[in-house]
Amino acid sequence: xxxxxxxxxxxxxxxxxxxxxxxxxxxxxxxxxxxxxxxxxxxxxxxxxxxxxxxxxxxxxxxxxxxxxxxxxxxxxxxxxxxxxxxxxxxxxxxxxxxxxxxxxxxxxxxxxxxxxxxxxxxxxxxxxxxxxxxxxxxxxxxxxxxxxxxxxxxxxxxxxxxxxxxxxxxxxxxxxxxxxxxxxxxxxxxxxxxxxxxxxxxxxxxxxxxxxxxxxxxxxxxxxxxxxxxxxxxxxxxxxxxxxx
Ligand SMILES: [Fe+2]
Numbered sequence: 001x002x003x004x005x006x007x008x009x010x011x012x013x014x015x016x017x018x019x020x021x022x023x024x025x026x027x028x029x030x031x032x033x034x035x036x037x038x039x040x041x042x043x044x045x046x047x048x049x050x051x052x053x054x055x056x057x058x059x060x061x062x063x064x065x066x067x068x069x070x071x072x073x074x075x076x077x078x079x080x081x082x083x084x085x086x087x088x089x090x091x092x093x094x095x096x097x098x099x100x101x102x103x104x105x106x107x108x109x110x111x112x113x114x115x116x117x118x119x120x121x122x123x124x125x126x127x128x129x130x131x132x133x134x135x136x137x138x139x140x141x142x143x144x145x146x147x148x149x150x151x152x153x154x155x156x157x158x159x160x161x162x163x164x165x166x167x168x169x170x171x172x173x174x175x176x177x178x179x180x181x182x183x184x185x186x187x188x189x190x191x192x193x194x195x196x197x198x199x200x201x202x203x204x205x206x207x208x209x210x211x212x213x214x215x216x217x218x219x220x221x222x223x224x225x226x227x228x229x230x231x232x233x234x235x236x237x238x239x240x241x242x243x244x245x246x
Pocket of ligand 1: 008036062064150151152
């Protein structure tokens with residue numbers, strides 16, 4: 001089975017379209033979405049419509065999905081994020097608002113084969129930035145493979161019996177095979193707002209038969225996305241950061 005793993009789309013229509021066009025040329029069977037379909041970007045309905053059109057096997061909610069749909073009030077958000085969330089809440093169609101409100105909290109186990117979470121499988125709003133956080137998650141869970149998002153950069157943490165290892169994936173594509181006896185936390189990166197200094201959309205494919213994960217980085221029409229953000233009256237930093245990948 002080949003799983004298309006998408007995360008942190010953030011209402012970026014151009015980036016999601018670039019990813020789906022590229023993914024169409026690969027073969028995939030089931031789509032999995034790790035949350036934050038909306039928030040920050042100017043095309044929340046287009047992003048939700050494209051995701052719903054994939055008929056994904058699993059979509060879990062992200063922190064922005066919760067605030068944008070009114071499931072949470074966003075008191076932990078900074079001013080820019082909250083402003084974008086309130087704008088998004090007003091723009092969402094009733095159907096897309098209900099769909100976002102109905103998304104389940106992670107972790108969710110997919111096909112009995114692997115887990116998915118937004119932030120971590122312990123706390124959907126917490127971050128895994130480095131090995132200390134990854135180690136804590138490994139210690140408190142039993143998953144042999146878990147895909148997560150929220151931190152907006154592609155990374156692989158592997159826990160073998162004697163060490164933890166970090167692999168930062170590199171563009172344009174990176175493929176690795178899961179090793180027996182090693183547990184993995186894998187972030188496919190962010191489609192709509194990468195934050196590793198590389199302004200390319202990021203997504204992953206997981207082949208459960210060959211036990212291999214591929215991470216792809218793709219260019220998209222950033223200027224067009226930025227123009228839409230500014231035209232919508234959303235805060236300028238949301239547009240500026242896309243070109244920086246931060
Ligand atoms: Fe996010």
